[in-house]
Amino acid sequence: xxxxxxxxxxxxxxxxxxxxxxxxxxxxxxxxxxxxxxxxxxxxxxxxxxxxxxxxxxxxxxxxxxxxxxxxxxxxxxxxxxxxxxxxxxxxxxxxxxxxxxxxxxxxxxxxxxxxxxxxxxxxxxxxxxxxxxxxxxxxxxxxxxxxxxxxxxxxxxxxxxxxxxxxxxxxxxxxxxxxxxxxxxxxxxxxxxxxxxxxxxxxxxxxxxxxxxxxxxxxxxxxxxxxxxxxxxxxxxxxxxxxxxxxxxxxxxxxxxxxxxxxxxxxxxxxxxxxxxxxxxxxxxxxxxxxxxxxxxxxxxx
Amino acid sequence: xxxxxxxxxxxxxxxxxxxxxxxxxxxxxxxxxxxxxxxxxxxxxxxxxxxxxxxxxxxxxxxxxxxxxxxxxxxxxxxxxxxxxxxxxxxxxxxxxxxxxxxxxxxxxxxxxxxxxxxxxxxxxxxxxxxxxxxxxxxxxxxxxxxxxxxxxxxxxxxxxxxxxxxxxxxxxxxxxxxxxxxxxxxxxxxxxxxxxxxxxxxxxxxxxxxxxxxxxxxxxxxxxxxxxxxxxxxxxxxxxxxxxxxxxxxxxxxxxxxxxxxxxxxxxxxxxxxxxxxxxxxxxxxxxxxxxxxxxxxxxxxxxxxxxxxxxxxxxxxxxxxxxxxxxxxxxxxxxxxxxxxxxxxxxxxxxxxxxxxxxxxxxxxxxxxxxxxxxxxxxxxxxxxxxxxxxxxxxxxxxxxxxxxxxxxxxxxxxxxxxx
Ligand SMILES: Nc1ncnc2c1ncn2[C@@H]1O[C@H](COP(=O)(O)OP(=O)(O)OP(=O)(O)O)[C@@H](O)[C@H]1O
Ligand SMILES: [Mg+2]
Numbered sequence: 001x002x003x004x005x006x007x008x009x010x011x012x013x014x015x016x017x018x019x020x021x022x023x024x025x026x027x028x029x030x031x032x033x034x035x036x037x038x039x040x041x042x043x044x045x046x047x048x049x050x051x052x053x054x055x056x057x058x059x060x061x062x063x064x065x066x067x068x069x070x071x072x073x074x075x076x077x078x079x080x081x082x083x084x085x086x087x088x089x090x091x092x093x094x095x096x097x098x099x100x101x102x103x104x105x106x107x108x109x110x111x112x113x114x115x116x117x118x119x120x121x122x123x124x125x126x127x128x129x130x131x132x133x134x135x136x137x138x139x140x141x142x143x144x145x146x147x148x149x150x151x152x153x154x155x156x157x158x159x160x161x162x163x164x165x166x167x168x169x170x171x172x173x174x175x176x177x178x179x180x181x182x183x184x185x186x187x188x189x190x191x192x193x194x195x196x197x198x199x200x201x202x203x204x205x206x207x208x209x210x211x212x213x214x215x216x217x218x219x220x221x222x223x224x225x226x227x228x229x230x231x232x233x234x235x236x237x238x239x240x241x242x243x244x245x246x247x248x249x250x251x252x253x254x255x256x257x258x259x260x261x262x263x264x265x266x267x268x269x270x271x272x273x274x275x276x277x278x279x280x281x282x283x284x285x286x287x288x289x290x291x292x293x294x295x296x297x298x299x300x301x302x303x
Numbered sequence: 304x305x306x307x308x309x310x311x312x313x314x315x316x317x318x319x320x321x322x323x324x325x326x327x328x329x330x331x332x333x334x335x336x337x338x339x340x341x342x343x344x345x346x347x348x349x350x351x352x353x354x355x356x357x358x359x360x361x362x363x364x365x366x367x368x369x370x371x372x373x374x375x376x377x378x379x380x381x382x383x384x385x386x387x388x389x390x391x392x393x394x395x396x397x398x399x400x401x402x403x404x405x406x407x408x409x410x411x412x413x414x415x416x417x418x419x420x421x422x423x424x425x426x427x428x429x430x431x432x433x434x435x436x437x438x439x440x441x442x443x444x445x446x447x448x449x450x451x452x453x454x455x456x457x458x459x460x461x462x463x464x465x466x467x468x469x470x471x472x473x474x475x476x477x478x479x480x481x482x483x484x485x486x487x488x489x490x491x492x493x494x495x496x497x498x499x500x501x502x503x504x505x506x507x508x509x510x511x512x513x514x515x516x517x518x519x520x521x522x523x524x525x526x527x528x529x530x531x532x533x534x535x536x537x538x539x540x541x542x543x544x545x546x547x548x549x550x551x552x553x554x555x556x557x558x559x560x561x562x563x564x565x566x567x568x569x570x571x572x573x574x575x576x577x578x579x580x581x582x583x584x585x586x587x588x589x590x591x592x593x594x595x596x597x598x599x600x601x602x603x604x605x606x607x608x609x610x611x612x613x614x615x616x617x618x619x620x621x622x623x624x625x626x627x628x629x630x631x632x633x634x635x636x637x638x639x640x641x642x643x644x645x646x647x648x649x650x651x652x653x654x655x656x657x658x659x660x661x662x663x664x665x666x667x668x669x670x671x672x673x674x675x676x677x678x679x680x681x682x683x684x685x686x687x688x689x690x691x692x693x694x695x696x697x698x699x700x701x702x703x704x705x706x707x708x709x710x711x712x713x714x715x716x717x718x719x720x721x722x723x724x725x
Contacts, residue, residue, distance in 0.1 A: 042568045067570040074568075078561030082316050094308040095569040139565075 001050035003036050010036040011047075012202040018180055018195075020146075023173050025189040026182040027289060028199030029301055034182040035075055038151045041180070042072045055146055068097075071140030075151035075182075077132050081125035085116050085135055088124060089142060096143035106142055113171075114138040115164055130161025137165055147178045154188065166192065186289040186301060198293060205296050214287050217295045220245060221261040222285040225254050225268075228278040237271050250300045257295055305571055309579025313553055314587055325447035327546055327591045331538040332598055333390075333448065338534055339603055340389060356445030358382065358393045359402040359411040366422035374425050374432075375417040378456050382415070382449075390448060403437050412445040413438045415453060425457070432457055531603040533661035536686040539595045540679055541653045543620050546591055547628030548645050550584030554629075554720065556638050563724070573724070577717060581625060588621040608689035612698045616685040619705030623678040626709035627652075629716030633723070656680040678708040 003011040011033045018024040026034045039045040041052055043063035051058055057065040079088055089107045098106055111117040114134040124132060137153055150169070154162045169192055173179050183189055189196050190210050198206045198213065206213055227234060231249035238256065239247050243264040246257040258264040261284045272279050285291070293301040317323045360382060364375025383393045394411075396402035402414035416435040418424075425432035434453055438446035554577075557563040566576050596617070599605050607613045631648050635641050653659060656679025660666060674680030685701035 044564055044567055064570050064572075067568060070568075072565070072568040074561055074565055076561045078565040080312070080316065080562060081560075082319055083312075087315070091308065091312050092565075092569070095305065095566065095571050097570065 001037070001040055001047040001052060003033075003040060003045060004048045009202050011040070013050075014199075014202070014204055016197050016204060016207065018147075018178060020178050021173070021176060022194040023169065023179040023181060023192050025193040025196045026180070026199055027184065027186065027189040027196055027293075027301075028182075029184055029293075029299075031201075032184075032199040033202040034184075034199060035151055038072070038075075038149055038180075038182060041066075041149060042070065043067055068143075069145060070147045070149055071143065071145035073137050073140045073148065073150040073153050075153075075155070077136045079124050079132060079135060079139075082123065084121050084123055085111070085127070086120040088135060089120075089138060092139040093142045098143060106144075110138045110141050113141065113168060128158075128161075130157040130164075133157050133161055134164055137168065141172070145177065147180065148172060149180045151182050152184070153181075154183070154185070184301065186293075190289060196289070198289065198296070200293070200297050206292060210289070213289060213292050217257065217287045217291045220257045220259065220287055220291065220295070221264075222287055222291040222294075223256045223258060223261055223265070223268075224283045224285060225256070225279055226252060226281045227254065227272065228280050229276075233275055233277050234272055237275065238268060241267050241271060243267070246294055246298060248294055248298060248300050253300075255290075255294055255300055257291060305575050306578045306582055309566075309576060310582035310586060313550070313580060313583035316553075317549070317583075317587065321447060322450065323549065325444070325451065326549075327542065327587075328594055328598075329444065329447060330451050331535075331542040331595055332602065333451075335531065335535045335538050335599065335603065337387075337389075339531060355390060355392050356413065356442075356448060357411040358391050358449055359396040359405045359414045360393055360417070361396045361399050361402045361414065362417045363399070363419045364417050364421040365419045370422050370426070372422075374422040378415075378417060378421075378434075378453070381456050382452065387452070391452075406437050406439055409439060411439075412442050413449045415449065531599070532605045532607070532690045533683075533687060535595075535599045535603060535605055536683060536690070537653075537658040537661040539592060539599075540620060540656075540682050540686070541649070541658045542595075543588055543592055543624040544627060544649055544653065544679065545645075546588055547584055547624030547626075548631055548649060549628070550580060550587065550625065551628040551632035551716070552638060552641050552645070553583075554580055555632060555635060555641060558724075559638060567724070573721070577720070581629075581713075584625040584628065585621060588624055589617075592617050592620060606690075608692065609694055612689045612693060612695050615695065615702045616682065616689050616698055619685060619702040619709070620682045622709035623682060623705045623712070624709070626711070626713035626716065627678055629720070630712035631716075633716040633719035652677050653679055657683055678705055678712070681705045681708065 001011055001014050002009075014033070014037060016024075026032075026037065028034055036045065040047050041054060041059060043059050043066055046060065051060050053059075054066045055069045057069065059066050080091070083091070086107060089110060090103065093103045093107060108117070111120050114137060116131060116134060116138070119127070119131065124135065127135070133153065137150070140148060140150075148169075153165050157165075166188065169179055169181065179192075181188070181192060193210065195209055196207070196213060197204045206216060231252070231254055234254075235247055235249060238244055238254075241264070243259040244256055245259070248255050256264075256268075265282070265284075269279060290301050293299070360379050362373075362375040362379050364373050366373045366375075379393075379395065382391060387393075396405065396414070399414075399416050402411070402416065405411040406414045414435075414437040416437065418433065418435070421432050421434070434457065436446065436450055436453065438449075554563065557566070563576075567573070596605075596607055596613075600607060631645065632641065635644055655673060656677035657666075657670065657674035658679055660670075661683070671684075674683065681701045681704045685698045685705065688697050688701065
């Protein structure tokens with residue numbers, strides 16, 4: 001699929017398959033095009049070019065069938081704040097065609113799943129951010145969709161609500177739901193996904209299981225460190241240091257990909273002190289998706 | 304029936320909002336009531352009895368040296384106007400803390416806090432004057448009334464700003480530079496005009512009606528009722544159009560909070576979603592019009608006329624109000640715009656439609672024709688015909704015209720919205 005907004009090329013020829021029953025993550029930084037893809041799959045936006053099949057239904061030719069098969073969790077919380085949690089679920093359930101006793105039972109179940117049974121009569125406007133997020137998730141589960149599409153469902157919430165949501169995702173997946181998950185948190189993609197597509201600037205730049213992706217950086221080590229001066233004072237020198245493959249600096253933190261940290265670290269300390277700069281913290285990391293992103297784009301994934 | 308589900312959800316939401324209820328049902332009766340009481344109805348067995356709300360005002364307004372007047376002071380005067388004395392008992396508090404304390408201890412129902420930059424913000428080209436209302440949460444009616452009155456005042460100055468902006472624009476095009484004192488002059492002129500207009504609305508009918516102590520107990524009721532009918536009709540129509548616009552505004556609001564997009568992700572056709580909103584407006588408006596007509600028949604002894612013709616005219620009103628509301632809202636981008644634009648457009652179209660001048664006899668005939676440029680004017684005409692004893696045949700033309708206008712407005716609005724959310 002392609003999607004342009006005027007001369008902004010938000011999605012540029014993205015192509016992927018999600019197997020039934022798996023959790024598939026789109027991992028990418030802000031503006032990568034994740035939400036745009038989700039919007040097209042949810043039939044909210046038409047692709048400029050291309051098409052997608054959801055459960056065999058074309059998003060262009062049979063949007064109603066697509067919508068009935070999926071549950072969409074929008075990135076921005078979309079609830080009626082002047083209604084209670086239960087009233088929200090009731091209303092959205094009806095929009096998915098549930099009625100009467102079936103609706104009542106399903107609302108009760110979902111309230112249990114998202115842990116809001118006790119607050120079901122409370123007005124949503126008075127809920128905490130985490131509670132709203134959980135309700136935001138619950139709405140998409142009402143009609144037991146085959147596919148759940150989640151757009152960064154954990155942004156800006158407390159650890160407890162985040163845990164609830166991540167556990168729900170795994171639980172739902174075990175019950176057989178297929179999950180398309182987007183995030184810019186590497187840890188979430190790593191914890192949840194069977195397959196991951198890493199996105200940047202409208203394109204998928206790498207694609208595979210977590211282990212396959214990490215192999216891209218091979219045997220390299222990753223070092224995160226901070227210094228007591230501007231990154232610019234060491235950047236060029238370190239880039240030229242033997243054994244260093246890549247250096248990036250963001251928000252006062254430097255991230256390096258190196259051959260063997262045991263060998264390279266002393267060189268870094270030496271070159272820093274020659275330049276009159278102090279290294280104030282060092283952390284050596286296993287190669288991870290963060291490192292893959294750095295390796296492929298020269299930039300850090302975190303925001 | 305998803306259409307009904309959506310309609311019921313919208314109605315539940317609007318009936319939960321105290322402000323909407325006050326605007327729909329209380330304010331129209333209240334304004335008519337104020338006019339009614341101005342003609343002596345309250346003195347005797349007015350049958351119109353509202354509790355007096357105690358209000359604490361703190362005026363911190365300190366207009367800059369460029370202003371020779373204080374809007375804060377004007378607002379205080381406005382609230383203390385004797386015409387409102389039946390409703391509000393206004394005291395000035397020494398400072399904000401005292402005023403809030405009075406509300407906390409239930410010595411007052413509402414505190415109105417006018418900020419230091421009120422004049423400056425209200426008259427600045429991009430300014431946004433804001434007033435804090437601190438209210439006793441156990442009350443709804445009194446604070447609602449105060450809110451309505453304060454908004455009316457502030458909107459009046461939004462009008463001022465528009466007027467001076469227009470003048471500045473026009474002069475600018477002719478190469479005349481504008482200085483601050485000229486702008487202020489324009490604002491003052493407009494203010495004086497708006498005030499005079501307000502006064503003529505309230506008092507204009509005096510000479511014709513010749514207010515004197517009623518000679519007997521029964522006479523004045525029917526005399527009053529004869530005049531109250533058109534005034535109340537004007538109010539019903541005005542506030543019905545307000546409800547129509549508020550209904551359509553929920554589309555923009557839902558777009559802003561993301562629930563509209565979420566609705567689009569459910570297997571619900573867009574026509575059903577729009578239809579649900581339309582149905583909500585339709586049912587709410589029917590309830591509003593029926594309640595207002597029944598209430599005013601009881602309170603002000605208004606006889607609306609022959610039931611079938613009344614029902615037809617009311618139906619025309621409902622359709623026109625829903626259609627016109629959707630039409631206006633389809634041009635707006637955000638709810639931030641919606642408030643002021645709605646106020647301005649509805650007030651202007653109501654004015655052109657003759658809704659505020661129903662109590663003034665002997666207006667030039669041309670004015671009747673101007674009224675008919677708007678759906679409001681046609682509804683009003685139908686209503687006047689019914690009240691004058693007209694039957695179905697008499698009201699048919701105005702009813703058909705209002706229905707037609709309503710449908711056309713609705714169609715255009717729906718098209719614009721469709722394109723926007725395509
Ligand atoms: N309606 C729109 N009009 C114009 N540009 C848009 C629109 N929606 C998205 N874009 C642009 O498309 C690009 C991709 O945006 P998108 O929201 O899909 O990114 P994202 O990966 O979801 O980012 P985030 O993590 O911040 O949510 C961005 O450059 C964005 O500014
Ligand atoms: Mg996004």
